[in-house]
Amino acid sequence: MTGFFGPNGAGKTTALKVVVGLARPAAGRAFLRGTSVTTIRPDARLLGVHIEPCGAHPGRTGRAHLRSLAALAGLPRRRVGEVLELVGLEEAARRKVGKYSLGMRQRLGLAAALLGDPEILVLDEPVNGLDPQGIRWLRKLLRDRAASGGTVLLSSHMLSEAAQTVDDVIMIDRGRLVHEGTMQDLERSGASAVVVRTAEAQRLSTLVVSAGGRTRLDDEGGGLLIEGLDAAEVARLAHRGGVLLEEIAQRTASLEDVFFGLTGGADR
């Protein structure tokens, strides 16, 4: 399961449209299982796609929308009932899509993507509009599909939410790739620092610098922020130098910090 991240306007949806063959790239090519998407035959059994908006006519019922897609895909009609049950939309199936909430439209889009029980799922911002139960349900659904050998590519601008689900990460900004790797790599790539509180900040600072570390005042807490050494090293230095520490803590950059660091998002 791969997460495709980037700030709003980074080009995630456009890139996904290229990946699934709805749009042609200005440069480069997209391949699906080794075959160029421009030559591959669209098939709901191979590729399930949900790109916002859900692509349903507001004057058509949810069931009619799925029936038409099932017919177009050459799928049996019973699949409509199955996916409606899977996404929890059976009761709303006879209502017009125009009367659906954002969360219900998301579920309808997911139902359409799941119609052919595809090998590959491509989902654009699938948690948008879902309530907490819906997000948990979707997370489990996607994890189950990945566990059973399926491939999932999902885009999001909410890194911390999607981080609980994905294995690999692709991050883009303004149409450019800024990171590619596992989620663990991304988490590790966040710079860490040690925050200490002491009445002898000047003495500790001198000791840290002599040991190869860097110090500065912590803007958030008012303590001393130490980079280049871990908490154990700082504690040993303080002990040897006879500096009394009132507080010491390791601070790891959050995923959001990493995200902003890679995309320059905090400066916008």
Added chain:
Amino acid sequence: MSHLLRGELIKAVTTRTLLGFAVGGVAYAVLNVLAVAVWAGTLDEVPEKEEALSALPTLLLLWGLVGTAGEYRHRTAAPAALVGRRHRGFVLSARITAYALTGLLLGTLTTMVSVGLALPLLSDHPGPDLTSGDVGAVVAGNLVAFVLSAILGAALGALIRSPVLGVVVLLIVNFAVIPLLSGVSESMANLTPFGAAGVLSRMTHYTTLSVVEAGWVLAAWTAAVALVAVVVERRRDLA
């Protein structure tokens, strides 16, 4: 291809648009019969009486145009293209065929209303009565005009991709450009799809084009625009 047609037919009949066009078509048919057979005075020639049975092919042009352009406005074209198991040109061909079939349904309904209402009223007028052959020819012309107009509208809708823009352009062309052109050169106006459809459906008579020739002109326009739409559909991005 049959699964594509089935899917597109489901789409075409599962919104209220079809019902709206059916009501509009029947209302036009009733008004046209009353205007020609009751309010227009005495009809003593066969072409005048045939006009009471004439249909409004522009309505079907709008049906096809609003339907297919709406696919892009509501972004329903993309999901269809992603599941169709054929390239987009085939999917659009199936969509156009679905609009042709529903156009035939609408055309049959409005023509039945026209014929059922007009024939008793026309029998009161002097001059030769319409024979069953005359009525059959008018009905056939109407149905051909309806189906071709629905196909032409669907192809135009796929090219224009905006229902509002398409309808505005269509109405301007039909009610402003064609009458102006007709004033300048009737034979030129008859060679446009609108002019040919008017001749084919008997809205226009005593003109430079025969009914059969009008059928060929409209068919040529329809085939050309549909071909362009299918080719363009394969090359354009889908939102």
